[in-house]
Amino acid sequence: MATYAEMQQIYDDIRGDFRYDSELNGCLNCGICTATCPAAHFYDYSPREIVQLLWTENVEQIYDAMQEKIWACAQCMTCAARCPFKNSPGGLVAIMREVAIKHEMQSAKDVLRPFGRVMLKLITTGNQLSPDMIQPDHFPDWGPNIQKVEGDLSVLRKAIPVKTLQTVETAWEVSLKTSVEMYTIWEMTGVMKSLELMDENLFDVIEDFIDEKREEYEEWLEEQEDED
Amino acid sequence: MQDTVLIVGAGPAGLSAASTVTASGYKAVVVEKEEILGGAPIISGYAKLVPSGEWAKDAIGRMVSRVEEDSGVTIHKGAKVESLDGEVGSFTAKLSNGETVTAGAIVLATGFTHFDSINKPEWGFGTFEDVLTTTQMEQMVSTGKIACPSDGRVPERVAILLCVGSRDRQIGREWCSKICCTVSANLAMEIKEISPETDVFIYYMDIRTFGLYEDKFYWKSQEEFKTKFVKARIAEVTASPDGRLLVKGEDTLVKRPIIIPFDIVVHAIGMDPNEDNPEIAKVFGIGLEKHGFIERAEHYTNTCGTTRRGIYSCGAAYGPETIDDSISQGAAAASRAVADLNALVQKAS
Numbered sequence: 113m114a115t116y117a118e119m120q121q122i123y124d125d126i127r128g129d130f131r132y133d134s135e136l137n138g139c140l141n142c143g144i145c146t147a148t149c150p151a152a153h154f155y156d157y158s159p160r161e162i163v164q165l166l167w168t169e170n171v172e173q174i175y176d177a178m179q180e181k182i183w184a185c186a187q188c189m190t191c192a193a194r195c196p197f198k199n200s201p202g203g204l205v206a207i208m209r210e211v212a213i214k215h216e217m218q219s220a221k222d223v224l225r226p227f228g229r230v231m232l233k234l235i236t237t238g239n240q241l242s243p244d245m246i247q248p249d250h251f252p253d254w255g256p257n258i259q260k261v262e263g264d265l266s267v268l269r270k271a272i273p274v275k276t277l278q279t280v281e282t283a284w285e286v287s288l289k290t291s292v293e294m295y296t297i298w299e300m301t302g303v304m305k306s307l308e309l310m311d312e313n314l315f316d317v318i319e320d321f322i323d324e325k326r327e328e329y330e331e332w333l334e335e336q337e338d339e340d
Numbered sequence: 341m342q343d344t345v346l347i348v349g350a351g352p353a354g355l356s357a358a359s360t361v362t363a364s365g366y367k368a369v370v371v372e373k374e375e376i377l378g379g380a381p382i383i384s385g386y387a388k389l390v391p392s393g394e395w396a397k398d399a400i401g402r403m404v405s406r407v408e409e410d411s412g413v414t415i416h417k418g419a420k421v422e423s424l425d426g427e428v429g430s431f432t433a434k435l436s437n438g439e440t441v442t443a444g445a446i447v448l449a450t451g452f453t454h455f456d457s458i459n460k461p462e463w464g465f466g467t468f469e470d471v472l473t474t475t476q477m478e479q480m481v482s483t484g485k486i487a488c489p490s491d492g493r494v495p496e497r498v499a500i501l502l503c504v505g506s507r508d509r510q511i512g513r514e515w516c517s518k519i520c521c522t523v524s525a526n527l528a529m530e531i532k533e534i535s536p537e538t539d540v541f542i543y544y545m546d547i548r549t550f551g552l553y554e555d556k557f558y559w560k561s562q563e564e565f566k567t568k569f570v571k572a573r574i575a576e577v578t579a580s581p582d583g584r585l586l587v588k589g590e591d592t593l594v595k596r597p598i599i600i601p602f603d604i605v606v607h608a609i610g611m612d613p614n615e616d617n618p619e620i621a622k623v624f625g626i627g628l629e630k631h632g633f634i635e636r637a638e639h640y641t642n643t644c645g646t647t648r649r650g651i652y653s654c655g656a657a658y659g660p661e662t663i664d665d666s667i668s669q670g671a672a673a674a675s676r677a678v679a680d681l682n683a684l685v686q687k688a689s
């Protein structure tokens with residue numbers, strides 16, 4: 113259990129985030145966010161409660177909500193689309209999650225541990241999506257009715273052009289240059305730092321992988337120069 | 341003419357202004373864009389008014405006949421002011437019917453426009469037959485029978501959703517429409533009175549039955565008519581396979597999401613600025629405030645004034661307003677206009 117000073121510090125870090133003021137204007141306590149929230153129907157999670165705790169600066173309950181509740185949010189942002197005050201409860205949850213990681217909260221580690229494999233996969237092989245990858249066969253959770261709304265895709269795409277259709281051929285393989293650029297972005301935006309705080313072993317594995325890729329890229333660049 | 345006040349709009353505020361002008365010994369010219377007088381309560385067929393409980397057609401009808409029978413009032417129906425020249429003491433207005441009106445002062449009693457529920461599609465208006473607006477429900481009350489429009493059955497449960505088109509930044513309407521809480525409590529009682537087997541639920545963010553409306557409407561609707569108030573803003577209205585309406589919200593006091601079946605859902609629609617306001621502002625050379633209602637002159641010393649000298653306004657043209665206060669403000673604006681005419685007479689003599 114954290115001390116009050118620690119909980120206050122956690123709140124101050126949330127409050128101090130540059131996005132905070134644009135995500136939280138006040139609250140009419142109307143509950144449309146919770147009513148429309150898919151997670152609230154299945155978990156002990158209420159976006160209105162999160163907003164209310166933050167707005168009333170209830171640092172103990174905020175800390176409590178960060179143990180488990182905030183991790184139920186699916187970040188679909190329907191709450192933000194509905195809120196008559198134009199708050200973004202989902203945006204606030206995003207900030208709270210980042211602060212939970214920054215403070216190395218055990219709850220965050222517990223929640224994120226199962227995603228270690230996914231993280232490794234994403235960072236080492238990428239997560240490209242092209243239109244033809246979205247096939248009902250791959251997404252059983254879409255349910256049986258999806259077949260009814262599916263038509264002849266090649267015909268539909270002529271009627272409604274998909275802007276990223278040219279990626280169908282290329283998206284399966286990530287270019288070395290893109291990967292290396294992504295690593296730099298992750299380092300500069302603090303993703304790698306967060307990863308280190310949450311799972312040091314995983315971080316080491318990924319760090320080694322990144323070093324390897326960078327070396328590969330340097331070699332490739334040198335080869336290009338030699339050819340010139 | 342220095343003995344005439346031009347009044348634009350013949351709702352409660354405009355009718356009140358016209359009668360005040362003639363009672364002060366001056367002439368009134370009333371220009372009304374609709375073919376009938378009486379404004380929203382008559383045109384939209386309101387049922388019993390708050391707080392008198394008198395039928396709108398009788399109460400506002402009395403104001404209409406007082407003006408129609410007044411020899412000091414000239415009425416132009418189905419007409420708009422198309423252009424305006426001059427200044428206080430000598431305005432000249434050209435009307436869309438080809439007539440010209442000269443007046444020493446002007447009162448704009450141009451009112452409001454009902455919010456169009458189509459702009460909140462998630463609440464089912466226009467999609468489901470049994471989703472209605474408060475004005476439609478009042479029309480149903482006026483017929484003396486409460487029934488679902490889809491199949492004529494008597495509804496077991498009616499939901500009234502407050503703040504439809506009010507207090508909603510998502511659709512650029514940040515104001516409270518002031519009257520809907522009381523109107524809805526009144527409507528709930530009217531429904532129960534006609535159809536005792538129907539239960540009425542009101543979904544609210546805050547209840548604003550201000551002043552003397554608290555016990556006469558908010559308390560009475562609960563104590564005598566068993567109206568249920570639920571603190572929740574509804575996320576969406578959908579239909580169940582058996583043809584009832586499903587209302588999804590969070591009961592914020594019980595703190596869980598809920599889905600409840602209803603037979604009729606009523607939108608308590610708010611008051612938008614008159615949709616003609618941009619045109620009115622241009623024709624009369626006056627300002628609009630940030631929501632699109634008519635802008636006041638100095639708030640305390642010229643509260644009936646617009647931003648142009650000699651032009652006054654009143655009622656819902658200034659922002660959401662009750663019928664009673666619109667009537668008072670119509671009289672107040674007319675007094676200011678008459679004071680301008682008096683000043684001209686004194687100057688001349």
